[in-house]
Amino acid sequence: MELKSFFNDDLVLQGAEIGEAYAKDWSEALPQNPMAVLRPRTTEDVSAMLQKATELSQPIVTQGGRTGLAGGATPKQGEYALSTERLNHILDIDPIGKTITVQSGVTLQQIQEAAAEHDLLFPLDLGARGTATAGGITATNAGGNQVIQYGVTRQLILGLTAVLPDGQIMAQDNKLLKNNAGFDLKQLMIGTEGTLGVVTEITFRLFPRRDITKTAFCAAKDFASVAALLAYAGKYLPGLSSFEVLWRDYMEEILHVTGKPDLFDAPSPFYILLEVEAAEDTEHFEERLMAAVTDGVVDDVLLAVNETQRQTFWSYRDSIAELITDMATAINFDIGIPITKMADFTDAIGKELRETFPGVRLVTFGHIGDGNLHMSASTGRQDDCMKIEDLVFQRATDIGGTITAEHGIGVLKKHWLSACRTEVEITMMRRLKGLLDPANILNPGRII
Ligand SMILES: Cc1cc2nc3c(=O)[nH]c(=O)nc-3n(C[C@H](O)[C@H](O)[C@H](O)COP(=O)(O)OP(=O)(O)OC[C@H]3O[C@@H](n4cnc5c(N)ncnc54)[C@H](O)[C@@H]3O)c2cc1C
Known part of the structure; x- marks a missing residue:
């Protein structure tokens, strides 16, 4: 399609204009250049783009800061990337109601700094704060370092605007802490990794800043x-x-x-x-x-x-981040384990990995207050990654844990979804996807 004649010229990058940054996120998913990059400035731009993509059955992957660790933002062959890099405005900050409304390409750090200017706190924090975006933390329901006190991203969102795959705009301009008027549809967009819509604006809660x-x-x-x-x-x-x-x-x-x-x-x-x-x-x-x-x-x-x-x-x-770079070909885990079972789990899995893969480099750490265990393991051989992953996921799910407490399923953990979600749950996920995105144009092949 001659996109440039269809959309305003500067909203589209094609051919040599596409920089290599759009080819991958932070995960181990293999890089793939998108066929085109769409760079909307407004919710209405996104709506026009998705409407057209649905008409043409053109698959699209949404990209925020591309710091995701599950491969969800890495393009697949034949996909366009829709980057939120120009949806980068802070729209409103209400120091009395303690809310901030931003476009989805605003970075986590910008939100934190804007809140601090009003002596308020946006409590979500993670190492990729300078690059991860409001839309990305929403789509992945990110956790981070302060969950023990303030909860995950889901608990910090009051309202959001998302564009559905057919171009309809679902605007939930809620700034109230309590609002029980019918279904809370914003939840469909939180933690669903961009499979059901493109989030364009979000209203987050802010908190008093402790000095x-x-x-x-x-x-x-x-x-x-x-x-x-x-x-x-x-x-x-x-x-x-x-x-x-x-x-x-x-x-x-x-x-x-x-x-x-x-x-x-x-x-x-x-x-x-x-x-x-x-x-x-x-x-x-x-x-x-x-x-x-x-x-x-x-x-x-x-x-x-x-x-x-x-x-x-x-x-x-x-x-x-430095450690993972040094441990080339490391496989990184963000599993969740009930705290009562964590000691036995880490002892047993450490022993099993060291016996099965002599010389394996293994590091263990985590946000233990919320049952979230990170591990990175590397033998230096790509072939071992899948074997290590299967072993860790099997042992974690055997004791009621989850294969991902933070980073999501993306493409990399899809084949393990059924170990921590029931068949009925997965069927419902598929039905929702089919209902909202019958042409399967948005982040196809992610999660399910
Ligand atoms: C150094 C480092 C530390 C990290 N620490 C943590 C941590 O402590 N806790 C944690 O939870 N995560 C952590 N992460 C993972 C990552 O930062 C988070 O998943 C973050 O939320 C991703 O934001 P992003 O803007 O980079 O999203 P991207 O990587 O661009 O996208 C992630 C997913 O969200 C979708 N998406 C992005 N924007 C939108 C949108 N506007 N609408 C719909 N879908 C969208 C994408 O399609 C993709 O599926 C870390 C990553 C790094 C590199």
Whole structure:
């Protein structure tokens, strides 16, 4: 199709105009150049584009910041990419009602900064904050570092506008916290990875910004101590916003790859990075954590005395991108495991992987406060990736876990969907897809 004659010239890139960035997201999915790139500026542009695509049965993949880790934003052969890069305006911020309305291509960091200008907090946070977009976090129902206090993206969305595959605009301009008028249709667009519509505008909740952040890095001798600290922190550390756990295998690899110093005097099996947010400064945080050491809940505690030290602590957690790059051909997991079964699971799977794949590099870490376990494993051989994945997914789903707590199914985990969703659920997913997108033009082959 001669797209440029159909749409305004600058809304379309074709041929040599298409940069290589559009060929892939952050996942291991194989890069593929899209046939064309559509770059709408408004909801109405998106509507015209999808209407035309449906008429022509032209498949389209929606792209936000392309930081997705499930391959959902990587084009397939013959697809156009619809990039939200020009849907990049903050439309409204209401400091009294504590809401912000943005176009879907606005980055997570821009939302956080806009909120901060009004002394408010947008609490979703993840390592890809500078690039991940409002539409991407919505479509993947992203989690991140502060879920324990504020919930996942779904809990932060009040209203949204989405364009359905046939071009109809579904606008739910809701800014109310409570609104029970009929079906809550925005939920169809949250976490469905762009299969049912293109999200163009979103209204998020904002929260009072706490001026004081207290951060501690703790060491623990076993997982029972980690679980005890989580319970202790839930009770005695009000405002607990992060509870990140790093296994010793993760810490050893981070020290090796980044050359960072070991901050603790002696090695420990587990490290916990925890943070609370408070309205005013008190000594409680320090006192209670010291009491946790005295009571034997944890072995050692380092307290961040200033922002630089806080960032140093977080850099051990945030160096994961560097680590994954070093572990070329790593397979990365974001499984969910009930916390009561986590210790047995990680012990057993670590043993099985090391026995089955001698020399495997394995690191384990996660947002343990919300049952989300990340693991990365690499033997350096591409052939082993599928075998490792099958083993981990099988063991996780055997004990009631999920194959993805955060990143979604995309294309990479499709063949495992039936292990954590029932046949009835999958049939309903297919029916909804068929109903809203009968020509199957939007993100075809993702999830189902
Ligand atoms: C370093 C790093 C750290 C990360 N940490 C976390 C983490 O802690 N927690 C977590 O949950 N994820 C994490 N991720 C994964 C990723 O950042 C999130 O999935 C993010 O939400 C993707 O946003 P994006 O704009 O890059 O989306 P993309 O990668 O562009 O797209 C992701 C999916 O959403 C669809 N999509 C994008 N925009 C729209 C739209 N406007 N309408 C409809 N569908 C759309 C795409 O088609 C695709 O299926 C991390 C990724 C990296 C690289």
